[in-house]
């Protein structure tokens with residue numbers, strides 16, 4: 309695609325990156341067929357190729373309207389289009405750059421600005437989010453049914469093994485996950501302990517920055533990244549083998565810290581090292597000898613929901629499915645498994661109607677094979693699917709966390 313970006317854009321590193329991405333697109337439209345929002349809305353501007361045109365127009369200095377922002381807001385950042393694209397167009401990065409510029413040029417209605425600010429003020433801060441969640445859980449019995457479904461029940465985590473092994477890895481506690489689904493990291497710690505690996509949490513690490521990034525607050529996201537790097541660095545110097553991600557939505561961003569901080573003279577090298585050390589939990593287990601793991605004899609028929617951040621963002625299709633199959637679980641067939649469930653970071657809060665339609669469609673395909681439960685690899689998908697599922701939804705590591 310030919311471009312003629314305005315010099316104010318081309319004079320920035322992000323502008324030059326966007327230009328290179330735009331030039332790699334041959335506007336063939338293959339990506340449109342696998343885009344969930346195009347499938348729902350049938351409008352070219354709600355598909356990747358249309359959004360690429362909108363971003364190109366904006367970067368070339370054409371007038372930007374609220375309409376442009378609405379189409380960009382409806383994008384899930386699921387990156388199914390990247391998996392489909394034969395030219396390797398890095399749509400996700402282009403969308404981040406385009407949305408950031410649109411955010412500075414277009415005045416959002418005040419209600420949207422306040423809502424987005426509130427989400428940023430609460431969700432990435434584990435203590436604030438945890439307090440609100442505990443209030444919601446205490447009120448759960450008296451909440452209306454629709455609201456009750458959105459408040460996850462309190463989880464018992466069980467005991468966390470103390471670090472006792474020479475092999476050590478870091479694990480990200482995260483923000484929402486540490487309160488909403490704390491069993492995930494507890495189970496991961498117990499399973500890896502049985503494999504001779506101790507998982508450590510750096511107490512001053514926190515939100516990976518993904519929520520701020522999704523809400524176009526780039527500087528805030530970069531600050532979260534720098535804080536995490538500072539928190540992890542002493543552990544890395546002390547020999548931690550890897551930084552384990554139990555939420556694929558966090559993993560996809562932490563693997564990108566190196567690219568996002570490449571122009572920061574103080575953090576570029578450390579960020580690149582952090583990204584190189586980052587592994588999804590499934591990648592870690594796939595590299596270990598698993599014969600000693602005992603898995604539950606119950607709940608063996610599983611539907612696995614592959615989060616977009618795992619299959620498209622991190623390009624790890626099939627890694628969890630292979631692991632579960634090797635360990636004796638029966639996985640049901642899931643049609644259209646490339647499609648997003650509608651969770652997508654803060655998407656289900658910002659675009660509730662589209663998110664609900666995507667969730668219902670996803671649950672139809674997941675439940676078609678009559679599974680005993682649904683397993684997934686990301687806290688956002690887990691919570692979103694659970695709001696409408698007929699069977700329990702959990703993180704797949706819980707299936708391996710079995711003493712009998």
Ligand code: SF4
Pocket residue numbers: 332333334335336337338339340356357389392393394395396397399
């Ligand atoms: S992003 Fe890729 S698949 Fe989509 S129009 Fe461009 S080149 Fe074609």
Ligand code: SF4
Pocket residue numbers: 342343344345346354355356359382383384385386387388389390399
């Ligand atoms: S990221 Fe997902 S929703 Fe956005 S354009 Fe690509 S396929 Fe469509």
